[in-house]
Amino acid sequence: MTNFRVFLITLFFVLLTITNFIPKKLEAATTRAFFVFGDSLVDIGNNNYLATTARADSPPYGIDYPTHRPTGRFSNGVNLPDLMSQYMGFSEPTLPYLSPELTGQRLLLGANFASAGIGILNDTGVQFVRILRMFQQFSMFEQYKQRLSVEVGADEANRIVDEALVLITLGGNDFVNNYFLTPVSARSRQFTVPQFCTYVISEYRNILTRLVELGARRVIVTGVGPLGCLPSQLATRSINGECVDELQQASQIFNPLLIEMTKDLNTKLGYDVFIVANAYQMNMNFINDPQNFGFVTSKVACCGQGRFNGVGLCTPLSSLCPNRDVYAFWDSFHPTQRALGFIVEAIFNGTSDLMSPMNLSTIMAMDNNI
Template sequence: MEISPFRVIFLLVLTFANFKVRVQARAFFVFGDSLVDNGNNNYLATTARADSPPYGIDYPNGRPTGRFSNGLNIADIINLRGQKLLVGANFASAGVGVLNDTGVQFVNIIRIHEQLNYFAQYKERLSEQIGKGNADRVVAESLVLITLGGNDFVNNYYLVPFSLRSQQFSIQDYVPFVVSHYKTILQKLYNFGLRRILVTGTGPLGCVPAELALHSTNGECADIIQNAATLFNPQLLSLIEELNKEVGSNVFTGANTNNINFDFVDNPQKYGFKNSKDACCGQGPYNGLGLCTPFSNVCDNREDYVFWDAFHPTEKANRLIVQGFFNGSGVHMHPVNLNTMLALDSRA
């Protein structure tokens, strides 16, 4: 289980060994789930993998990389759009959530506390290579993306009828429980010395093809599951406001990805899509049952579709999501969008 993260850490420390720290240069660190996993799970014995065709069909080399997309994912596109972003490290692992018991059915995944432990090892090794002062500066001036939360609902609370968590909590009580654990994670990132942290909420969980296949008769979103996203995102943004007040600076900025995604799920034609209900790759109603495999139905034009598989956006949709991160108003981003965040003095 240690192969991929240690391999990443080793290679990136070697990269920084020959790197002269520059004031305006930023590293990019990624934590989270399948929305930003760039192939770490390829090295693990788990079903939460995307390393076989037709995943990657539109990636530059046309091959599956472990990204849950037909092409680039959110982290890739931020890296391309961000000015002067240097090589960093991606610790994300498909299937993980805020809670440690989320994704237990996937068995061998890199849970968020392990991702944080790998970052601590990364920082220690970087310090050995370029000195503690320079390493602290690299970390403080870096950009961080963390994407968690969706799996705590679809792969935990709502995974099966009468799940353990649904027996413990009503959804109204479960959401603040998840948010309280997210707070601990974000505080750990701050304590590492990270000072520019983009935190994403969940997308429209009840509107993904997997949920339509199970709960929809005429294409309407599954209200019960969509309610979780409607509750979670505002509470996460309130947490971010609370944390920023505690540290006395806008270290954290939050993306209401439910609002960002729902814009083009609800009005696909406005954004150049023809289909916001069916997955491009899959089978069954809405192509929403099971995994995207070499035997699945695959659409001819991925540009027409919001969803690539039963849960994940197409590259085109990912680009629109990232556009919202960079340019979004207060409805989508709080307290500032990513353009403003990157322009701020990183020495908060």
């Protein structure tokens, strides 16, 4: 990739971020609502309001956000749901459900219920103390629908939820912050890796079934990424800097089971409610060939300390790279804003190996013709 092409790609994402985060007049009547559930990859600040250690509300988080201040996003700037909102042309990003600003007409745009540290299993993330596990996120979604009904009436509220787009991102923490958290964990004593994957998928099926019961009709489900390639895992488990086989194998077992499970759900429901994003391959594309995407490294995190900057938390005392756009990973677990841009591009326009059964642009075109 030439330096000029890298410059153009970087400029595109910078301009997209700036222009789309300028406040605009709400256009609730024509905007599709967007609901987000899951973990730190999609949390935009709910954990700011909780007594938890899983938080990103201090510098240098947010250094490249339009305000240059931390927002609770585990990113140097915007994150996955922000970029998806921009790509879809939404009038402004959804707010965290716990934000006091989520009132009135803003409710019509949807809400983000995600909470860093959670997993599919309720025992995932216990070390983070108070976080919003999935049953709590769903309880808040029910509260949201009641509030929306007060605002626009029950029939209109049902229509908004029925026509909304939903994003759910879960699973990674069940491995890195549960099964593989310690050399011998309670879950690793209970299950082999394949058995654990099967068990977690069965629990995920219950979550997705409940999401449909609550009114979701179009749901983007992201698979787990290449967990063995995270800077945190390179720092603690890799001898030579290569991705950790055991965690990579867990991802490779889990993701096909996820596709199989969602296909079965779609068959039973009679149409494609669930669309699975192959986050593993989307990430591996730039992890395997970082220079082709304009990155100087896909191993070392921009913010951190220790080997690969993958030890501990990103804090004001951490080593911080001067140019986040040439790093694939922001901290020990999360991609940079620019890396997420490539993932969002794949979600919207990816081929069948990346999006199953179809990409989001196709889904949106179908929905617009209904």
